[in-house]
Amino acid sequence: MRPEDLLRPTPRGLHCPVGDFYIDPVRAVPRAVITHGHSDHARAGHGHVLATRETLDLMAIRYGENFAGSTQAIAYGESVEVGRVRITAHPAGHVLGSAQMALSWRGLTIVASGDYKDAADPTCARFEPVPCDVFISEATFGLPVFRHPPAATETAKLLNSLAVFPERAHIVGAYSLGKAQRVMALLREAGHEAPIFIHGALTAITAYYETQGIPLGDVRPATGASKAELAGAVVVAPPSAITDLWSRRFPEPVTAFASGWMRVRARARQRGIELPLVISDHADWDGLIASIAATGCSELWVTHGAEEALVHWAGTHGLKARPLHMVGYGEEEGEDTPPAPESEAS
Amino acid sequence: MNRFAAFLDRLAYEPGRNAKVRLMADYFRATPDPERGYALAALTGALSFANAKPGLVRTLIMERADPVLFALSYDYVGDLSETVALMWPAPPAHMRPNHAPLLSEIVEGLAETPKRDLPARLAAWLDGLDDTGRWALLKLITGSMRVGASARLAKTAVARLGDLPPDEVELVWPGLTPPYADLFAWVEGRAERPETNDPVPFRPVMLAHALEPEDFAGLDPADFSAEWKWDGIRVQVVAGRGEDGVHHVRLYSRTGEDISATFPDLAEALDFSGALDGELLVRKDGRVQSFNVLQQRLNRKSVTPRMLKDFPAHVRAYDLLVEDGEDLRERPFAERRVRLEALVARLGGVDPAAARLDLSPVIPFADWEELAAARADPASAGAGPDADAVEGVMLKRVDSLYVPGRPKGPWWKWKRDPHTVDAVLMYAQRGHGKRSSYYSDYTFGVWSAGPEGDVLVPVGKAYFGFTDAELKEIDRFVRNHTVNRFGPVREVTHGPDEGLVLEVAFEGLARSTRHRSGVAMRFPRIARLRWDKPPREADRLEALEALIREG
Numbered sequence: 001m002r003p004e005d006l007l008r009p010t011p012r013g014l015h016c017p018v019g020d021f022y023i024d025p026v027r028a029v030p031r032a033v034i035t036h037g038h039s040d041h042a043r044a045g046h047g048h049v050l051a052t053r054e055t056l057d058l059m060a061i062r063y064g065e066n067f068a069g070s071t072q073a074i075a076y077g078e079s080v081e082v083g084r085v086r087i088t089a090h091p092a093g094h095v096l097g098s099a100q101m102a103l104s105w106r107g108l109t110i111v112a113s114g115d116y117k118d119a120a121d122p123t124c125a126r127f128e129p130v131p132c133d134v135f136i137s138e139a140t141f142g143l144p145v146f147r148h149p150p151a152a153t154e155t156a157k158l159l160n161s162l163a164v165f166p167e168r169a170h171i172v173g174a175y176s177l178g179k180a181q182r183v184m185a186l187l188r189e190a191g192h193e194a195p196i197f198i199h200g201a202l203t204a205i206t207a208y209y210e211t212q213g214i215p216l217g218d219v220r221p222a223t224g225a226s227k228a229e230l231a232g233a234v235v236v237a238p239p240s241a242i243t244d245l246w247s248r249r250f251p252e253p254v255t256a257f258a259s260g261w262m263r264v265r266a267r268a269r270q271r272g273i274e275l276p277l278v279i280s281d282h283a284d285w286d287g288l289i290a291s292i293a294a295t296g297c298s299e300l301w302v303t304h305g306a307e308e309a310l311v312h313w314a315g316t317h318g319l320k321a322r323p324l325h326m327v328g329y330g331e332e333e334g335e336d337t338p339p340a341p342e343s344e345a346s
Numbered sequence: 347m348n349r350f351a352a353f354l355d356r357l358a359y360e361p362g363r364n365a366k367v368r369l370m371a372d373y374f375r376a377t378p379d380p381e382r383g384y385a386l387a388a389l390t391g392a393l394s395f396a397n398a399k400p401g402l403v404r405t406l407i408m409e410r411a412d413p414v415l416f417a418l419s420y421d422y423v424g425d426l427s428e429t430v431a432l433m434w435p436a437p438p439a440h441m442r443p444n445h446a447p448l449l450s451e452i453v454e455g456l457a458e459t460p461k462r463d464l465p466a467r468l469a470a471w472l473d474g475l476d477d478t479g480r481w482a483l484l485k486l487i488t489g490s491m492r493v494g495a496s497a498r499l500a501k502t503a504v505a506r507l508g509d510l511p512p513d514e515v516e517l518v519w520p521g522l523t524p525p526y527a528d529l530f531a532w533v534e535g536r537a538e539r540p541e542t543n544d545p546v547p548f549r550p551v552m553l554a555h556a557l558e559p560e561d562f563a564g565l566d567p568a569d570f571s572a573e574w575k576w577d578g579i580r581v582q583v584v585a586g587r588g589e590d591g592v593h594h595v596r597l598y599s600r601t602g603e604d605i606s607a608t609f610p611d612l613a614e615a616l617d618f619s620g621a622l623d624g625e626l627l628v629r630k631d632g633r634v635q636s637f638n639v640l641q642q643r644l645n646r647k648s649v650t651p652r653m654l655k656d657f658p659a660h661v662r663a664y665d666l667l668v669e670d671g672e673d674l675r676e677r678p679f680a681e682r683r684v685r686l687e688a689l690v691a692r693l694g695g696v697d698p699a700a701a702r703l704d705l706s707p708v709i710p711f712a713d714w715e716e717l718a719a720a721r722a723d724p725a726s727a728g729a730g731p732d733a734d735a736v737e738g739v740m741l742k743r744v745d746s747l748y749v750p751g752r753p754k755g756p757w758w759k760w761k762r763d764p765h766t767v768d769a770v771l772m773y774a775q776r777g778h779g780k781r782s783s784y785y786s787d788y789t790f791g792v793w794s795a796g797p798e799g800d801v802l803v804p805v806g807k808a809y810f811g812f813t814d815a816e817l818k819e820i821d822r823f824v825r826n827h828t829v830n831r832f833g834p835v836r837e838v839t840h841g842p843d844e845g846l847v848l849e850v851a852f853e854g855l856a857r858s859t860r861h862r863s864g865v866a867m868r869f870p871r872i873a874r875l876r877w878d879k880p881p882r883e884a885d886r887l888e889a890l891e892a893l894i895r896e897g
């Protein structure tokens with residue numbers, strides 16, 4: 001019996017022949033198991049979807065109530081039998097509702113972690129290492145140059161800039177699901193109580209976070225706010241909006257961008273960012289290797305990102321490793337793709 | 347060092363001049379002595395850090411990192427110092443330094459570290475710093491730090507601590523040394539103004555306003571003296587004997603930066619006592635060379651005997667500020683000019699042709715028409731073979747005192763009409779700062795014969811000249827006519843019948859091997875948008891080549 005008998009990469013996504021379902025399929029399939037709500041992992045049009053309650057809710061917000069034929073919720077720690085495979089969900093610490101899916105069959109356990117981070121995040125349950133034989137890890141920040149500083153030091157940078165430039169609006173580019181709400185929650189943790197203004201594209205998801213008991217304080221729409229209100233205020237917007245037409249209404253804007261990619265100066269410069277904030281929803285290099293080690297796995301499969309470096313590292317640490325060369329991930333608005341130097345207004 | 351590095355990093359991302367000054371002032375206000383003093387020294391170039399070669403940095407990381415992971419990382423980041431700073435492994439807890447080194451410790455440490463101890467010392471500092479601290483240290487120590495903040499901005503920020511005009515700081519600056527505790531104490535009102543005993547201090551310079559056609563109505567030719575406006579570098583030459591009895595000569599840029607080291611050939615030749623204002627030029631074979639020739643000398647990092655011979659530096663003097671300890675700045679220009687002429691005659695020696703200093707001649711004129719004619723044809727109005735290096739005329743009121751700054755009225759500059767060319771917009775790139783949401787940097791081309799018919803070849807890049815309304819028009823054109831994207835750059839439609847024609851004004855042209863077209867434009871800017879003109883009627887490369895031949 002080989003791990004590939006339980007789970008194998010296919011053009012549609014990771015397929016489990018035993019239970020006949022796909023994990024985070026990139027095309028419509030009869031049965032899907034979905035790790036989290038980012039649009040490259042969670043697509044509409046599947047026959048049946050198994051995911052956490054929060055992921056199902058977020059998919060409904062994005063795609064409408066009828067995004068799948070039928071749905072089934074799974075809670076953290078809960079197990080569901082699909083065919084002869086037992087699926088158990090564990091927190092992945094990536095965004096609200098994100099789950100690692102552990103597949104067990106005939107004594108073999110494979111953990112598909114989706115996207116994950118081991119750092120603390122006030123907006124979602126913390127990552128838990130799950131003992132397994134095969135661990136499937138993303139490698140978005142799979143190079144040793146990616147070591148994210150504590151998020152609080154990045155928030156302090158933003159607050160310091162607000163103090164030096166109290167008349168300028170600070171526009172923070174942040175992915176609309178997860179990052180935007182985390183930035184707001186971090187600002188509140190740091191004692192920033194002033195109203196935070198948001199782009200219209202963030203409204204529905206932000207409101208959903210609040211219904212899930214994540215307080216974000218005084219959040220207002222940026223549209224319609226006066227120049228006086230926006231002076232010295234934090235405005236959170238999707239990355240595509242921060243350097244485009246939309247941002248022209250603000251008083252002398254300082255453009256910030258909250259992303260793990262901001263760790264590399266050339267990336268920030270390409271986008272014309274003035275205040276890079278290294279805040280990531282993915283594990284950094286140290287986090288990846290610590291998390292992999294903590295699972296006690298004997299085999300590592302590496303999916304989207306810098307697969308080569310992580311596979312090399314595993315090889316030098318006595319771990320069997322293979323890149324999955326999966327395509328279709330990180331193609332939409334998630335952090336797992338390096339930000340394009342520019343994008344269209346949205 | 348960590349705090350200084352975070353500040354430098356922020357400064358490097360900030361495009362706005364005023365915002366840079368505010369960041370610097372904020373840093374100086376919040377940072378104690380001597381840290382801020384060494385920071386000021388680093389910003390003004392008063393510290394030479396370049397102690398280590400990139401090879402040493404590479405050796406240090408190879409002792410600590412997997413070579414494959416280093417290679418993959420370096421390939422991704424593209425910058426050695428940054429790669430090493432980001433991936434430098436934290437030392438085991440028991441070997442970790444108990445505090446992060448301060449900038450002052452590093453500056454003082456570098457001065458006393460013998461070369462063979464440098465690797466160990468550097469490694470210990472890197473162990474103690476955070477990633478931004480390591481980045482700044484490695485950039486400084488390999489001499490590759492560029493923060494885009496000039497010495498002038500840093501001094502302006504210091505002046506702001508005490509609400510002083512920046513020139514006040516400039517005045518005392520030459521006598522000061524890092525870490526400048528006396529300077530900060532003075533601007534913060536805690537001590538007297540530092541006494542300068544520098545025998546050759548800089549004096550803040552006087553600048554001219556650009557003359558517009560409508561200004562002539564209020565000006566009387568009889569009140570003015572005219573001279574050529576030279577296309578070189580404005581310098582202040584200060585010479586004198588110090589308390590030590592040694593004769594010093596110093597060359598300052600117009601912002602007060604000491605550029606003497608770049609021109610040792612001049613320092614030796616200028617034996618006088620005082621301060622004079624003039625233009626730095628390259629003079630060879632009996633004539634002043636164009637700015638492009640001067641640029642070749644400026645671009646070299648080190649001064650070689652060969653360079654001194656090929657590009658001999660020369661000062662063309664036009665004002666005298668101080669002579670033998672006497673301050674002439676309160677005297678009228680006419681009187682200063684007489685003193686200057688006498689001084690230059692005295693220094694000329696036996697062979698005026700070989701002199702490193704000469705006088706910028708006065709242009710005789712009776713009325714504005716006569717001066718306009720001289721400006722249009724400097725060669726036959728007295729500039730002779732030096733006419734290539736003339737970019738216009740200067741008008742100085744004969745009764746003008748030498749006042750630092752840019753007072754309106756006493757001095758005017760009247761530049762020659764620029765050349766213009768009709769070119770086609772080919773690529774556009776986003777601007778910075780306030781302009782970051784617009785496509786405001788334009789690459790344009792002219793027609794040239796190719797193997798398969800005429801093609802556009804890029805001949806230059808312009809970032810200004812247009813009004814805000816025109817910027818919006820071009821920006822809209824770019825967004826609606828993008829055919830290709832390369833990172834931040836967009837290629838726009840440019841064919842014989844479709845595209846945008848720009849009337850581009852420029853000051854001069856030179857041959858260039860770095861440009862595909864073979865020509866380089868000096869100071870190009872957008873003069874007009876020619877929506878009316880089809881691209882096929884834009885200019886041809888041959889027209890530009892002809893201009894070079896005429897010049």
Ligand SMILES: [Zn+2]
Nearest residue numbers: 038094115334
């Ligand atoms: Zn994700």
Ligand SMILES: [Zn+2]
Nearest residue numbers: 115329330336
């Ligand atoms: Zn992903």
